[in-house]
Amino acid sequence: MIPVVPAAHYQCGGILTDVNGRTDLKRLYAIGEVAFTGLHGANRLASNSLLEAVVMAANAARCSLQDIATSSKFTDPIPAWSSPSEVNARRASQINAHWRSLRGEMMSYAGIVRTEAGLEDILQLIMKRKKLLKIIIGSIVLPVILLNYAILSSMQN
Known part of the structure; x- marks a missing residue:
């Protein structure tokens, strides 16, 4: 028997972004299923909706192109990998x-x-x-x- 419980789908995570899809990591954007944009209000993932596909994709594309145009080559050091x-x-x-x-x-x-x-x-x-x-x-x-x-x-x- 599989127990049935209230689902907490609205708390399932996602990468926190701003309205342009920017994350806390420089030059990294997230949209769609991986993102938690907050466009649908508090406590909802909902990042696979039509709003996400249209608005966030356009915003992220525009901002990432601006980032590419205004930034130099990647010079951040890559830390050593620990197995x-x-x-x-x-x-x-x-x-x-x-x-x-x-x-x-x-x-x-x-x-x-x-x-x-x-x-x-x-x-x-x-x-x-x-x-x-x-x-x-x-x-x-x-x-x-x-x-x-x-x-x-x-x-x-």
């Missing part, structure tokens, strides 16, 4: 445990049914976890773990 085999498995396990716990807490405190007190509680939990993860993360370089850390860190904002 996943170099990762401390215990630290990765701790981070994943925090991530699993946070998902449950988000559903309880910030899901479809929520209160102001619950949102304040979850904010405090997120800030506490962020401090813990800064200690745990150390020098781990594992894309999935770092992605989870980045998501947890950005939730404070």
Whole structure:
């Protein structure tokens, strides 16, 4: 039997962008299924709509062409790659445990049914976890773990 629960599709993530599809990373744009633009209001991914396809694609194309015209060649240094085999498995396990716990807490405190007190509680939990993860993360370089850390860190904002 497959349990049926309220879906939290509106909280499924996406890369945060501005109205032109720009991300926090220089010269990187995101539109469509990967983006979280906010064009449809708070707490909705909805980045696969006609509005996204027409408006965001045009904005991102225009701005990226301006970026190309006004920027010099890429001169940013590329950091050395650390193999996943170099990762401390215990630290990765701790981070994943925090991530699993946070998902449950988000559903309880910030899901479809929520209160102001619950949102304040979850904010405090997120800030506490962020401090813990800064200690745990150390020098781990594992894309999935770092992605989870980045998501947890950005939730404070």
